[in-house]
Amino acid sequence: MARTLTVSPDQRGALPTIRDALEAAADGAVISVAPGEYEEQLEIRGVRVTIAAREPGTVTITSPLRDQPTVSVVDGTVELSGLAVVGDEQPAIRISGGSAKIADCAATASRAAAISIGGGADVAVRGGRINDSQCGLIIENADGVVESCEIRDIVDDAVIVRLGARAVLRHCTVQGAGFRGVYMYQAGGSGLERCDISQTGDAGIAVADQTSPNIVECWVHDTQGVGISVGRGCGGVVENCRVENTAAPGVLIDEGARTEVRDDAQGAGKPPVGASASSGSRQDQEQVDQLLGELDGMIGLTGVKAEVRALIDEIQVNEWRRGEGLSVNAVSNHLVFTGAPGTGKTTVARVYGDLLKALGILPHGRFKEVSRRDLVGQYIGHTAEKAASAFDEARGGVLFIDEAYTLSRSSGGGADFGQEAIDTLVKLMEDHRDEVAVIVAGYTAEMREFLDANPGLASRFAKTLEFENYTPEQLVSISGHLARGDDYLLGEELDLALLEWFTLVPRDENFGNAREARKLLERMRKSQSTRLRGLGRRPTRDELRTLTLDDLLDAVHE
Incomplete structure (x- = not known):
């Protein structure tokens, strides 16, 4: 089991700083941080560790070094949970290589990107809040999944996916960017799914330079520039998106782009979008x-x-x-x-x-x-x-x-x-x-x-x-249910005979429960067919529907 280290300046026996906990942490350790404000610059290199707020939303980490990232992860395997991380001239969180999960964290950097991901890293960001930053999120030469995040009040581009990145933004809300909401270039087959993008100073979504994203069921609205812009040489799909109250045209596909625009659903039929929306339709x-x-x-x-x-x-x-x-x-x-x-x-x-x-x-x-x-x-x-x-x-x-x-x-x-x-x-x-x-x-x-x-x-x-295995009584009921489903009836005394059969049948590893009941009914129907063919006359409707004790006895002795 992973060792848990407690960080609390006021708790006896706990470590006073997160850096102290990192120095003491063995591989796979969990660092639980008590509520408070921590002025620390954390560098996590080549280790596997979890840093989690004991009470989500009550821990703030601010770097004392304005020109250094507050949390820097280099080739590590790290999970950050429930933290608020504040940067200045450098990102609040920078991931380079390795893998990371950032769950329910808030990030801000007044003169840099709030979160920067690169170096071939594989990162999942879920339930995050990014705001009041020069740039919101940058993913470069890395894989990323960004889900149910809110990115608001950004000076420049809110999200940049570029230069070999492969990232998917799903159910995210991007609101209030000084330039573009989402800018993708040389980003291969990245994508946007059911995102809400609004109040941008330029395009809501801009795609350029050999990028072929899947932009699916997004809502782009109230932008100073066009809603969705796709440049020459790009491909991908724009599917079932709402584009409202933007500069004309709402969707601009440059000459030479291979992007396919589809719209299979209209108006109210479109699903809810953004960080607060569920992934499906309304409850029925x-x-x-x-x-x-x-x-x-x-x-x-x-x-x-x-x-x-x-x-x-x-x-x-x-x-x-x-x-x-x-x-x-x-x-x-x-x-x-x-x-x-x-x-x-x-x-x-x-x-x-x-x-x-x-x-x-x-x-x-x-x-x-x-x-x-x-x-x-x-x-x-x-x-x-x-x-x-x-x-x-x-x-x-x-x-x-x-x-x-x-x-x-x-x-x-x-x-x-x-x-x-x-x-x-x-x-x-x-x-x-x-x-x-x-x-x-x-x-x-x-x-x-x-x-x-x-x-x-x-x-x-x-x-x-x-x-659990069915009881003999339940198997009799199942037999009756299966028979009725195929328009058959169980004859007199057949219930008791079936109960005796299911009580005596061996229950080893090959016993098939309801399958045994179905197989037995199939054999009984064959036995009934032989019996009815031997009547020398056309059977009545009731005879065709009824399975008898003789059919069961014949079936179990096959």
């Missing part, structure tokens, strides 16, 4: 109630139903809080389903995806079920491609991985790329956690081994739901 309470009723109507699964309802309650209340401008903790939509086959895992996963759609968390209820063969390739690089492709197809819905534990088991035939698939999924689940609900399923003991296959895997899932 009637649909939520209908789906919860469908869940309640499933036979058995008492514990699972309660767990799903608790998850849905939390999601719904969080959406109500967000609508009132209250703080909301991040909630993962990823789940682990454990239990034997035939216990309803796939059915519940489908209902869960539909519930997330009805709650406005995911844009649609697409359900993609995959197994090892869909994710694991045959040569180096193939697995990452297959896993990313499957993940992409599920975006906006549910990716259901059945028998997920097989990914962590070698196939026994030379090179095995199951671990590569797991590592790829872990990264995708974090980078796109608001776009897909990943559900992994399998036997209970084997799934525990699977979750140990990658250090970050277990933490990606919100909860584990245990699906």
Whole structure:
């Protein structure tokens, strides 16, 4: 377990400064900072560490050196959480190489960029606030995901993505830039998704110099320049964007640009945008109630139903809080389903995806079920491609991985790329956690081994739901339900006979629960067909519908 170091100038036994904690920190340490103002210049080089405010929003770090970044990360693996960081002539936060997560932090630098990312770094910025700076955010020669951030009151460009960067801004609000809202050049296939950009001194979004971004479902409005400007030689897509109250034309595509402009939805059909908007459409309470009723109507699964309802309650209340401008903790939509086959895992996963759609968390209820063969390739690089492709197809819905534990088991035939698939999924689940609900399923003991296959895997899932085996009584009810669904009836005394059968049938690792009931009904229908063909006459409607004790006895002796 990672060691936690406490920083507090007033607490006995705690370290007085963050720098002292960094010097004492072992690899993987967590530094918990008590409320207060800390005048420190922090340089984090080549280590793995987390610096988190004990109470988010109560810790301010200001550099005593005006010409140095306040927090500088060089080739480290760092997480910053709940901090307010203030710079002056240099960035408040500068990341060069390595990887970083910046969560729920505020950053400002009066004469520099508030946050500067470069040197091939891989950075995720979520829930941040950047304001009152010369420039808001610069990403150069680095990968970045910027989600649900507010960038306001910037002197020059609010966001610059340039020179080999590959970055996606999602659900961000950019308001009040002296020049451009977002400026992208030589930035390859970067993108903007459902961002709100307004009150800029020039273009809301400017794209130049061989950049091919996907600009999707953004709202650009109230700008002094054009809403979206795309320069010669650029490509990409401008899709379903609202451009209002800007200089004419709202979208300016220069001659020689390859950019495709699409508009498949109009007016009120466009989704909410910006940092305060959810990633999906508005809640459909009637649909939520209908789906919860469908869940309640499933036979058995008492514990699972309660767990799903608790998850849905939390999601719904969080959406109500967000609508009132209250703080909301991040909630993962990823789940682990454990239990034997035939216990309803796939059915519940489908209902869960539909519930997330009805709650406005995911844009649609697409359900993609995959197994090892869909994710694991045959040569180096193939697995990452297959896993990313499957993940992409599920975006906006549910990716259901059945028998997920097989990914962590070698196939026994030379090179095995199951671990590569797991590592790829872990990264995708974090980078796109608001776009897909990943559900992994399998036997209970084997799934525990699977979750140990990658250090970050277990933490990606919100909860584990245990699906218990059905009782004999429940299997009889399931048999009746399946029969009625196929327009059959169970004859007299058949309930008691089925109860006896399901009580006596061996429950080893091959027992299939509801699948056993379905297979038994299929054999009974075949036995009925043979019996009815031997009548020497056309059967009546009731005879065609009714399965009898003789059909069961014949089926179980096949």
